[in-house]
Amino acid sequence: MANLITIARMIIAFIAICLLFYQTPASYLTAFFLTVIAIWFDGLDGFVARLLNESSKFGAVLDILGDRVVENIYWIVFAVLGWIPVWVPLIVVTRGILTDGVRSIALEQGYTAFGSTTMMKTKIGHFLVASNFSRGSYAVTKALAFALMILCNFPFASMNLFLQGSDPELSANAISAWTNFHNICIGICPFAHFCVYAAVIFCVLRGLPVLIESRRFFVEDKKEETENPKDENNNEA
Template sequence: MANLITVLRTLLAFLAVAMLRWHTWEIYVGAAVLTVLLIWMDAWDGWVARRRNEASKAGAVFDILGDRVVEMTYWIAFASFGWIPVWVAVLVSARGILVDGFRALAFERGLTAFGATSMMRSRLGALLVSSRLSRGAYGVGKAAAFTLIILAFAPGWQPSLKTTLAVLAYGCVYATVILCVVRGLPVLLEARRFLAPERAG
């Protein structure tokens, strides 16, 4: 069930971005509401997995892959529309690929991104990467950034309101990008130990 929710929210992300091709206020607001819903579903699928005793290492990896597809869909689409700088989409995508690559090495050793078998050893790393506070803040940041960017470019707003929405949107975008990088650095630093055997060999 949890994996089905992950698949569903990924498909909803594709739908929300596709809706932005129709330049009407109602469609844009609908896409913004859909965006909030599918970001919320990221927390819901974890709750369902725990409730139904479906939590597993493979499920956790599938959840992270779903997260990555969703966020890259939005960042790349926004960059292609000219709504955000291209470097934002490139940076977030590169960070995701690097972090997930090192997490794959950790997974081979029986470690996971979060939970009791987390690959993070240091308290600071665990706080920044795998704590509920950090994950929740990043989820809220993405929801705010994606939603406000969509609303800022929705047609029909008064100029003053459109300006206010744009200021809030770009503030959330850059804050979320900073948080994305800050959460990724500890993973890269702590994962260096997984490369030691390859260097020795």
């Protein structure tokens, strides 16, 4: 069940992102609420896994892949739409490729990204990467950035034209409510952009310990490579 929730989260995120290209109030509102659902599913899959005792290495890997897919499509599309600088997705995608590559090597040796078998051994590395505080703070920052950026770039112009052409009495009330909503969205824009840059900082800070502590896996690989030829020579003798 937990893995199905993770897969559903990715599908919902794809639908939400596609709706942003329609540039209509209805599509943006739908995209916003779907994004909220996708964010909720991010915590729900882990809760269900623990509740139903479905925790596994495959589930842990799938959860990371789900996070990676969701965050990448949001950052990339936001950059395509001109909402954020292009260097934001470049940093996030590059960091994801590097850390996931290292984690795949660690997984071969029985280590996971989080949990009791985490690959993080130092206290600072465990705190930045595997602690509930760090993971939760990063998740909340990304969630706020994704949801609020959609509201900040809401297509108000098209809705204003629609209201101006409607019934005068209805239009006056609707425009008043719409103006209040518009002011709220404009007011949260600075905070939304702050969340974007804070998420990038979190992304880098949580990625560096993974790369630094991964050196021991490559050292172990070199030791195995140097020991194997000796074993082969002994067998031939």
